[in-house]
Amino acid sequence: MKDSFVELNGRQRAFALVDSNSGREIVGPEYDMISPHLEPQNIVPESDDGVIVVKGTLDGKQVVIISIEGKFQGGGIGEVSGAKIVATLEEALEDNKNGNTIYPIIVLDTGGVRLQEANYGLLSISEIQNAVIALKKYVPVIGVVPGRVGSFGGMSITSAVLSYLITTAKARVALNGPEVIEQEAGVREFDSSDKDLIWNTLGTKQRVKTGIVDEVVKDNIATIKESISNAIDQKKDAHRTDRADFYLTLFDKIDFNKPLNTEEYRKVYSETQAVKHDISATVSGEKPGTKSRGRLWFEKLTGIKNATSKYSTVLAAEVDGKEYIAIVPDENNRFPRVRHGEVGLQEGFVISKIVNKIVDEDQDKKVKRPIILIVDVPSQAYGYKEELIGIHIGLASSAAAYARARQAGHPVIDFIPGDAVSGGFLAHGLQSNRMIALADKSITIQAMSKASAARITQRTISELEEATKHVPAMAYDIFNYEKLGALYKLVHDVSSWDANDDAVKKVHELIDEAIESTKDQPTDLHFRYETPIAIESGRNFCS
Structure with a gap:
């Protein structure tokens, strides 16, 4: 042509x-x-x-x-x-x-x-x-x-x-390709052989009508x-990442347990007018929430027992001048693809409102509130409706909010007691200027599950595992991740599931130390290139 x-x-x-x-x-x-x-x-x-x-x-x-x-x-x-x-x-x-x-x-x-x-x-x-x-x-x-x-x-x-x-x-x-969704959620969720379905959902004729x-x-x-x-x-x-109220209003109109086709979605999208959504702080509840490492450590670090919130998968509270934020599972979530701690459509927009409000409130303050991310995210959500609506915009909204906060002078500190995987980690974790992780074998930190990675790279899982022995960046464990140089601290002798008093005290001290280390320092992400491990590995050519 x-x-x-x-x-x-x-x-x-x-x-x-x-x-x-x-x-x-x-x-x-x-x-x-x-x-x-x-x-x-x-x-x-x-x-x-x-x-x-x-x-x-x-x-x-x-x-x-x-x-x-x-x-x-x-x-x-x-x-x-x-x-x-x-x-x-x-x-x-x-x-x-x-x-x-x-x-x-x-x-x-x-x-x-x-x-x-x-x-x-x-x-x-x-x-x-x-x-x-x-x-x-x-x-x-x-x-x-x-x-x-x-x-x-x-x-x-x-x-x-x-x-x-x-x-x-x-x-x-799109965030997730059809083959990945099919691998993770099944062919009934998204049939990767249905080319018409793919183009009608992810193609730009649909995307331009729905703000993507x-x-x-x-x-x-x-x-x-x-x-x-x-x-x-x-x-x-x-201003795609500044539309949290619009999307939260949109979600209020959709039953995520029922089918939704492209025409129906275009209609509800075009008819939606943003309504302001207030995000209240997390409080103590009567019943325990769905168990997770993220929830456990949020409750221990904040002292909030049976933490509960309006948006059940996002916990956020200010304690001792620090804002703690966690994404947690909810086995009864009205979003079926977000019941095990995944970052879905709603989480990123809720977090963006929380973080942007903090930035606005502290705009004229000399000392900015630290923002502590408790990271236990097994992945982003894999679902047809998620891709139809544009889950990547939600993830971008929280990532952008965290980046703006850090650039405005807020210390943004990760504490990683659980998994940190794929788009979930990009949305909730990777915009921090300090990362603290537990040295626990149960933690997975990677870009994609082994099954999906093997399918996309046309390898067997055993071939994939063999490759990780030669390339630490491909490995799935926190110990190989440490070799990349991005961590501020890897914490030994503390277990992901054992948030006892001594462990909590130690983590609090490390968080305070990390906050102190950001004072009078650049608000970019160059710290990752400047650790001794990063320099030794050669990851310093962006500095």
């Missing part, structure tokens, strides 16, 4: 978006920035690791294009590719802070985390989101989803924090350039 943008490769797309003869590639293939994690798995690496960065002009405006190559590892984000994106965005941030206006444009052709580098991918994606949120204070950050792969996984969460999202009719946007993308344009280079330029000139911003 003549002048097709979709049919170009990643490098061609980057140069196609800038004015003729204005583009120059930054950190190109000649730098040989290959991933060190692929060859040990018998995977041939690429010298640009699947990310192309081009600086130039668009209609005379200074721009930087970040183009993800969907043909390499499905556009998956790993350590090196993620570092290239983060470094580019952070350089653009500094330019804009210094009055040198430059507009970032991200071409999303990505399945999300590169599963062969799973935990590095999750870290990188959270850092990309942090940089985008910081940049939006100065300039719009524009996303383009051309097609082929689309924008999935953690990068769908990233798409939701962008200012404006332009797509073609050949694109799809902003503009669907023809697959034509000139048309896409014009749309980007107009979005920049008009400073367009969908």
